[in-house]
Amino acid sequence: MTLGVLAQVVIRERTQTCESRNDFCPDWIAHHYDEYLSPLWTHLQLVLVSVALGFVIAFALAVVAHRRRWLVGPITGFTGILYTIPSIALFTILLPITGFGFWTAIIALTSYTLLIIFRNIVTGLDNVPEEARDAARGMGLTERQRLWKVEVPLALPEIFAGLRIATTTTVGLAALAFFAGAGGLGAQLMTDINFKSNIVLAGGLCVLLAVALDLILLVAERLTVRWEFEG
Amino acid sequence: MLATFLNDFSGGLDFIFHQRESVSGGVSVGGSQLWPLLETHLRVVIVSIAIACAVSIPLGLWLGHLGKGQFAASSAANVGRAVPSIAVLVFFSAYLGLGEVNLIFAMVLLAIPPIFTNTYVGVRQVDRDAVDAARGMGMSGGQIVRRVELPLSLPLIFGGLRTSTVNVIATATLGPLVGVLTLGDPIINSSVYGPEGRLGAAILIGALAIGAEALFALLQRIATPAGLRRPKNERRAWSRRAALVPPSPTSPSAPPAP
Amino acid sequence: MTDSNTAQPEGPHPNRHAATLEFAHVAKTYPGTDEPAIQDLSFTVEAGEICVLVGPSGCGKTTAMRMVNRMIEMSGGDILLDGQSVKGRHTAALRRDIGYAIQQVGLFPHLDVAANIATVPKLLGWSKDRIAARVTELLELVGLDPDEMRSRYPSQLSGGQRQRIGVARALAADPPLMLMDEPFGAIDPISRERLQNEFLRLQGEIRKTIIFVTHDIDEAIKLGDRIAVLQKGGVLAQYATPAELLMAPESDFVADFVGADRALKRLALQRVRDVDLWTTPWVRAGEPVAAARSRVSQTDLKLPLLVDDQDRPLRWLTDADLRGETVPSVSGVRPPHCVEADDILRDALSDLLQHGVQYAPVTDAGGRVTGILSLELITDFLGHQVPGHIIEAPSASDRVDSAP
Numbered sequence: 019m020t021l022g023v024l025a026q027v028v029i030r031e032r033t034q035t036c037e038s039r040n041d042f043c044p045d046w047i048a049h050h051y052d053e054y055l056s057p058l059w060t061h062l063q064l065v066l067v068s069v070a071l072g073f074v075i076a077f078a079l080a081v082v083a084h085r086r087r088w089l090v091g092p093i094t095g096f097t098g099i100l101y102t103i104p105s106i107a108l109f110t111i112l113l114p115i116t117g118f119g120f121w122t123a124i125i126a127l128t129s130y131t132l133l134i135i136f137r138n139i140v141t142g143l144d145n146v147p148e149e150a151r152d153a154a155r156g157m158g159l160t161e162r163q164r165l166w167k168v169e170v171p172l173a174l175p176e177i178f179a180g181l182r183i184a185t186t187t188t189v190g191l192a193a194l195a196f197f198a199g200a201g202g203l204g205a206q207l208m209t210d211i212n213f214k215s216n217i218v219l220a221g222g223l224c225v226l227l228a229v230a231l232d233l234i235l236l237v238a239e240r241l242t243v244r245w246e247f248e249g
Numbered sequence: 250m251l252a253t254f255l256n257d258f259s260g261g262l263d264f265i266f267h268q269r270e271s272v273s274g275g276v277s278v279g280g281s282q283l284w285p286l287l288e289t290h291l292r293v294v295i296v297s298i299a300i301a302c303a304v305s306i307p308l309g310l311w312l313g314h315l316g317k318g319q320f321a322a323s324s325a326a327n328v329g330r331a332v333p334s335i336a337v338l339v340f341f342s343a344y345l346g347l348g349e350v351n352l353i354f355a356m357v358l359l360a361i362p363p364i365f366t367n368t369y370v371g372v373r374q375v376d377r378d379a380v381d382a383a384r385g386m387g388m389s390g391g392q393i394v395r396r397v398e399l400p401l402s403l404p405l406i407f408g409g410l411r412t413s414t415v416n417v418i419a420t421a422t423l424g425p426l427v428g429v430l431t432l433g434d435p436i437i438n439s440s441v442y443g444p445e446g447r448l449g450a451a452i453l454i455g456a457l458a459i460g461a462e463a464l465f466a467l468l469q470r471i472a473t474p475a476g477l478r479r480p481k482n483e484r485r486a487w488s489r490r491a492a493l494v495p496p497s498p499t500s501p502s503a504p505p506a507p
Numbered sequence: 508m509t510d511s512n513t514a515q516p517e518g519p520h521p522n523r524h525a526a527t528l529e530f531a532h533v534a535k536t537y538p539g540t541d542e543p544a545i546q547d548l549s550f551t552v553e554a555g556e557i558c559v560l561v562g563p564s565g566c567g568k569t570t571a572m573r574m575v576n577r578m579i580e581m582s583g584g585d586i587l588l589d590g591q592s593v594k595g596r597h598t599a600a601l602r603r604d605i606g607y608a609i610q611q612v613g614l615f616p617h618l619d620v621a622a623n624i625a626t627v628p629k630l631l632g633w634s635k636d637r638i639a640a641r642v643t644e645l646l647e648l649v650g651l652d653p654d655e656m657r658s659r660y661p662s663q664l665s666g667g668q669r670q671r672i673g674v675a676r677a678l679a680a681d682p683p684l685m686l687m688d689e690p691f692g693a694i695d696p697i698s699r700e701r702l703q704n705e706f707l708r709l710q711g712e713i714r715k716t717i718i719f720v721t722h723d724i725d726e727a728i729k730l731g732d733r734i735a736v737l738q739k740g741g742v743l744a745q746y747a748t749p750a751e752l753l754m755a756p757e758s759d760f761v762a763d764f765v766g767a768d769r770a771l772k773r774l775a776l777q778r779v780r781d782v783d784l785w786t787t788p789w790v791r792a793g794e795p796v797a798a799a800r801s802r803v804s805q806t807d808l809k810l811p812l813l814v815d816d817q818d819r820p821l822r823w824l825t826d827a828d829l830r831g832e833t834v835p836s837v838s839g840v841r842p843p844h845c846v847e848a849d850d851i852l853r854d855a856l857s858d859l860l861q862h863g864v865q866y867a868p869v870t871d872a873g874g875r876v877t878g879i880l881s882l883e884l885i886t887d888f889l890g891h892q893v894p895g896h897i898i899e900a901p902s903a904s905d906r907v908d909s910a911p
Contacts, residue, residue: 102462103455104419110436110451114257114444153613156578156686157627157676158602171617186330193333197436204335211339211426221336228331245617245660 046215057206058223064192064202065231068124069185072131079132080139081165090140097133105130105191109198118199126198127191131184138180142173175246178239182232189228193220203227261448264435271441278442279449283432287453290431293424294417297353301360301413306406309368313402314394322369329362334420338427347428355427356420360413367409371402407469411462418458432457525554525716526589526683528575534583535570535741544570545741547584552733555714559731561721563764567741568720572686575718576605588684603627606677606685606715610692612669614661620646620672621657627680645675648712650705667698674706678713685717691726703729724765728753728775729851736761750776773889774853779846779869782888784878787868789814792836796829808879812868813837818875820845820868845870846880856885 076097083089100108108126116122146169154168170177193204207220239246268280312318338355345351375398383397422433435442435450442450528551535545545567552558560568573579575586577598586593593601614623624645625638633641646653649671661669670690677685691699691706707730710717721727727734728749736744736752738760745757753769753776756762766772788802789812803809811824813834822837844862846855848871859867859882866881 098462099459102415102458104415104422104458106419106422106433106436107451107455107458110447111455114448115254147613147616149609149611149613150615151613152578153607153609153673154615156576156602156607156609158599158604158630159626160599163630168615168617172615174617183330186327190331190333193335204333207333207336207339212343214340214343217336217340217343221333221340224333224336225328225331228327232327243617245619245662 047219051219054203054206054219054223057201057203057220058227060200060205061189061192061195061202061224061227064120064123064127064195064200065185065188065227068127068188068192069131069181071124072128072184073135073181075128076132076135077139080136080143083136083140084143084165084169085161093136094133097129097136100129101133105194106197109194112198120200122198123192123195123200123202127188127195130191131188134184134187135177135180138176138183139173142176142180143169145176146172174243175239178235178243182235185231185235186228189224189231193224257444257448258452260445261452264442264445264449265453271443276441278435278446283450283453286430286432286434286450289424289429290418290421290433290457293349293353293356293421293429293431294414297356297360297417298410298414300353300357301364302410304357305361305365305409306368309365309406310372310394310399310402313369313372314390314398316373318369322366325362326366329359329366332359334359334416335423335426338420338423342427349429351427352421352424352429356417359420360417363412363416364406364409367405367412368402371405371409372398374405375401404469404473407465407472411465411469414461414465415458418454418461422454524681524683525714527554527587528552528558528684528716528718529587529590530571530584531587532584533571533574533581533586533741535567535574535579536582543582543740545574548737548741548743549584550735550743550746552716552718554716556732557710557717557719557730559719559721559727559734560737561724561727561731561734561764562737562744563739564722566737566739568722568737569688571737571741572688572718572720575684575686576602576607603630603680604682604684606680606682606687608673608677608685608687608690610689612673612690614664614669614672614676616661619658619660620664623661623672624676624679626676631680641679645678648678648709649675666694667702670694670702671705674709678715683716685715687717688720689722690719692721692723706730725772725775728772736764771853771889774856774885775851777852777888778848779850779852779855779880780848780871780877782852782880782884784869785866785881785884787812787879789818789820789876790824790834791816792834794834796832796834799834800829808866808881812843812876814876817873820870820876843868845876848872848877852885852888855880856882859885 079089079093083093103111105126108129109122112122112125116125150168150172151164154164159167192200192202193207195202196205196208203220203224207217210216264279265283266280268277268282270276271278309322312321334355337358338352341355342351345354372394379397379401380393383393388396421429421431422436424431425434425437432450432454435446439447530548530550533545533548534543536543548567548571550558560571562568570579574581575588575593577593581594588601588605615626618626621639621642624642628638628641642657643653646656651668651671656668656672661672664672670693673690674687677687691702694702703726719727719730721730731749733746733748734752735746738744744764745752745761747755747757750773752761752765753773756765756769762769785807787806787808787810788799790799790802791814799811803811811829811834813821813824813828813836815821820842822840823843824834828835844858844864845868846858848869850858859865859880865883866879868876869878869880871877
């Protein structure tokens with residue numbers, strides 16, 4: 019019974035004050051935030067899957083290009099073109115091929131991460147001090163051992179930087195995934211584009227998500243790359 | 250699947266070049282009917298970039314010269330990456346109403362971070378010895394900026410311009426959401442234009458973005474002082490921890506086109 | 508702590524793990540160039556010897572060294588390690604058998620000191636305990652405190668420390684051969700001298716076969732058992748011991764390269780303790796003056812030296828001091844400048860000149876006086892080395908006490 023009264027009060031509150039004035043409504047946010055959890059979860063999935071996939075692909079490409087330098091130009095060019103095409107356009111172009119849904123968005127979002135991560139890994143590997151490379155070779159490490167024991171560990175800071183940029187970027191881009199029918203916080207935002215609280219909440223959650231993921235990666239970097247922060 | 254794609258793709262191309270009647274009938278769309286959309290699209294892009302430049306470049310030059318505002322620069326970069334453009338656009342529609350002013354305002358906001366950050370970092374990474382020598386020769390602060398720091402940071406400033414332009418071209422696609430008829434209309438209101446319309450517009454926008462990128466790449470190369478083509482130390486100037494700007498002058502410093 | 512009389516009592520013997528190395532008509536021409544980098548290089552390095560490759564820049568000394576572990580492949584000829592061609596072996600396996608220390612050291616920044624040193628042992632599959640023990644042993648060998656150093660990262664080390672770790676890392680798997688490319692080149696002169704001395708001490712203990720590349724002829728003379736002087740094109744101008752090089756250069760090039768001050772360079776070959784030092788009476792406080800005076804007349808330098816009860820010099824005594832009944836004690840006076848028995852004559856000479864004295868007491872490692880060194884003795888030494896009559900200096904690592 020009390021619940022009914024409360025509900026009525028809230029509804030009256032809404033219709034009389036906050037919503038009608040289209041103002042920031044902390045109460046509304048407090049009451050309705052759970053509606054955002056599902057889109058947030060979808061959004062997170064979109065980001066994690068595309069960054070992970072992009073990382074795997076870019077890493078493989080970078081390792082190959084590290085040995086065959088002539089590949090760096092073409093790969094950079096190709097991923098660069100993918101990067102330049104506006105996401106909405108890419109989502110739309112993919113529709114005839116893969117239709118609406120999660121994986122269409124993933125394909126596009128993954129493409130955007132490729133350039134950043136690839137370039138950072140290549141630069142990171144290039145920046146390994148020449149004398150460490152020479153010493154490793156002279157001491158009898160094979161090419162593969164050099165790559166995994168010396169070059170990749172030393173390139174980790176650069177790789178992490180690329181991952182962080184790629185992640186925060188993808189969070190922003192995934193807001194448009196609804197053009198591919200993949201949901202996410204953008205879709206939630208579109209449900210009511212005139213209601214400010216909705217916009218603020220959806221957009222704010224995006225930013226918060228980006229900040230949180232960035233922080234997690236930063237912590238991961240501090241834990242794995244201990245030598246960078248010593249001395 | 251490939252056959253369907255090619256079929257759809259040619260349908261989209263056809264839309265670009267030939268007029269036809271809209272899905273619901275009564276209106277002519279496609280072909281030369283796209284010109285007004287294209288014109289609007291370009292107009293809002295150019296105006297937004299111009300305003301963003303007028304705001305960010307002097308600010309970036311000044312702060313970079315003084316060496317202050319590192320935090321602002323890195324925050325601008327990070328926040329600019331994470332904030333969804335659509336949210337910014339739609340948010341201000343409540344205050345500024347629908348129309349080009351709102352669109353341009355939102356796009357200026359989105360265009361500022363890459364240009365500002367790149368200008369700032371560009372000035373910071375100028376060889377300290379060169380600035381020192383300039384000061385020693387008796388140049389005033391303003392002269393140093395104009396004669397030494399600005400020319401030497403041009404490659405990066407152009408890089409930021411490139412990024413912002415491509416971003417803004419993309420954001421302008423969302424114009425119809427706030428009542429501005431840009432090339433995004435066939436995508437957003439695809440029920441009117443049909444699937445070929447949607448695809449055709451997407452192809453056009455993609456081509457526009459790639460074209461702008463290529464144009465700026467050329468301009469960047471022309472504007473780079475001859476002695477400065479791809480200096481090696483540019484890679485090392487990037488602070489890894491700030492994750493401020495990705496390495497290489499040819500790369501954008503902010504998110505890809507939304 | 509050290510007794511200079513126990514230097515190598517059993518005589519020097521090569522480490523049983525030391526290899527012989529032979530360059531047999533080695534040639535190298537880089538593709539696209541006309542001039543060969545190395546024309547026809549042949550020489551042999553005995554087990555346990557330090558062979559220094561020295562020459563002007565561009566002479567091919569580093570190229571020659573890097574062909575041993577096949578970092579650069581030969582165009583012609585062969586290099587034999589213990590009689591076996593290096594070309595026959597798998598490169599990575601070959602390199603794990605050869606210690607490699609370069610000028611910039613090349614420590615891995617992402618690994619701590621212990622992990623750096625353990626690199627090759629780990630590749631060879633040593634057990635963890637064996638590796639840990641070896642790391643401790645090596646750190647002590649290069650003069651660093653194991654507990655303090657093992658967990659540090661290269662960025663926290665000084666240049667000299669990094670060099671030592673680099674050497675330790677090269678020694679880790681106890682290789683029969685070491686290649687060292689200007690390892691002390693990037694260090695300041697003071698630390699460099701110290702590192703060179705310690706390097707000799709180290710070699711005295713471990714007796715490896717070492718190929719050492721340097722452009723500094725003084726370093727070559729100080730460290731080498733045999734020196735290969737190379738000219739442009741890898742042409743071997745002379746392959747000889749330091750003494751031979753100084754006293755019998757085979758060509759104008761070698762003579763020029765060694766330097767016009769060849770005579771003075773010879774001073775680097777001898778230690779103060781190898782010279783017949785002058786004697787002087789040393790007296791203790793409280794001794795009867797008469798006895799002191801009688802001893803004075805029997806010595807080379809007729810000046811009494813006041814020493815403490817451990818024979819450490821305190822002060823030169825004048826005639827006035829010996830007026831009384833007993834030798835007076837003195838206090839508050841700075842002792843005269845002394846020269847150490849282990850110093851090379853070159854440094855001792857520079858010491859004497861710097862302090863403006865003609866002679867100085869010679870002290871051993873414990874500070875006890877063993878004799879007097881004078882400028883006259885040094886010039887005598889130079890005068891006795893007549894060209895054509897070569898007095899061999901002891902081998903480089905024998906010139907150092909094995910115990911610090």
